[in-house]
Amino acid sequence: MEVQQIASLADFQTIIDARRSYRMYDTTYDMPEEIVANALEAALLSPNSSNMQMWEFVRVRSTDMKEKMHDICLGQSAAKSASEFVVVVARANAWKERAAFNYQSLENEYGRDSEQFKKVSQYYGKLMPFIYRNDYFGIIGGVRKLITGVMGLFKPTVHQVSKKDILASIHGSNSLAAMTFMYAMKAQGYDTCPLGGFDSKRLKKLLKLKSSDEVTMVITCGKGVAEGVWGKRHRVAYNEVVRSV
Ligand SMILES: Cc1cc2nc3c(=O)[nH]c(=O)nc-3n(C[C@H](O)[C@H](O)[C@H](O)COP(=O)(O)O)c2cc1C
Known part of the structure; x- marks a missing residue:
């Protein structure tokens, strides 16, 4: 082409x-x-990042x-x-609305029973809440970091998953905007x-x-x-x- x-x-x-x-x-x-x-x-x-528009x-x-x-x-x-x-x-805590927005937009675009939607619904329904959920002390992020650390021993894995990492990623997207x-x-x-x-x-x-x-x-x-x-x-x-x- x-x-x-x-x-x-x-x-x-x-x-x-x-x-x-x-x-x-x-x-x-x-x-x-x-x-x-x-x-x-x-x-x-x-x-x-992930069209989450945080x-x-x-x-x-x-x-x-x-x-x-x-x-x-x-x-x-x-x-x-x-x-x-x-x-x-x-807006570190906007992930629930933003994941739901993407979920709904993709359902409207592809239709609930389509193969494409089944794939992306996992992404916005499960993975995004897993990555973006955080608590005040960063404990959830610490646990995520441990999990990805172990996974990383066996296959290429994203390691930037702590509370601080997620905020850095949001600032990165915001800087592009x-x-x-x-x-x-x-x-x-x-x-x-x-x-x-x-x-x-x-x-x-x-x-x-x-x-x-x-x-x-x-x-x-x-x-x-x-x-x-x-x-x-x-x-x-x-x-x-x-x-x-
Ligand atoms: C993240 C960031 C923070 C900045 N902070 C300031 C600032 O506080 N005060 C200021 O006068 N310029 C600030 N600048 C502007 C830079 O000094 C400027 O972009 C740089 O000197 C290059 O000049 P130019 O933008 O005219 O090409 C900042 C730029 C960026 C990207």
Whole structure:
């Protein structure tokens, strides 16, 4: 089968080159509400582990809340003039609803008695609850780790099954969604800055998140101004970070 080029790499490269982390935005500009909504719709199509979509995106738009966000983001300049914040949340306890969602969607797609559904219903009905279920102390995850450790003696096995591992996997999927979001913002002409520098405890309290939730990233958004970009891009050379085996 021939490879079909569905969009030019040059066009995509234009977006990659233009996306920079902006630490200052135009405060006189009123960013239309739908810009972030469009980019979030794109982000929802991001690849994510087992299609479990263990994410939530919290939009922060009011002046009062944005001031609090600036403080929680340690007074950073990128958080001072943003038109909007998007907080990407890892919802570790959403697995029941998400597994049920997938189960139902696949039943609707294939039909209850089909062979395909029998296979995937095991996956979402049994395996996903087994992998994602956790308790406060991580004991269930520890037991899972023991089981996979023994299984791994006999065949290739996924070993990243502790409570911490599962959270890391959710943050991984969420980060892909964050990236899609930032490119979709840039494709519409707008700018972003991903932030890891924030007080996670105060942020959880402000957004009324559950104790089991974790914040993957804060993303500031707006119409960037030229001074908002801090110099040229410096990246380690291809050959230093890419190797073939
Ligand atoms: C996970 C993550 C956390 C980051 N945290 C911050 C931050 O707290 N403050 C900030 O100004 N930039 C932050 N950045 C932006 C990086 O500094 C920036 O992406 C990097 O310097 C490369 O520049 P570029 O995005 O313009 O290509 C963060 C980026 C990522 C991916």
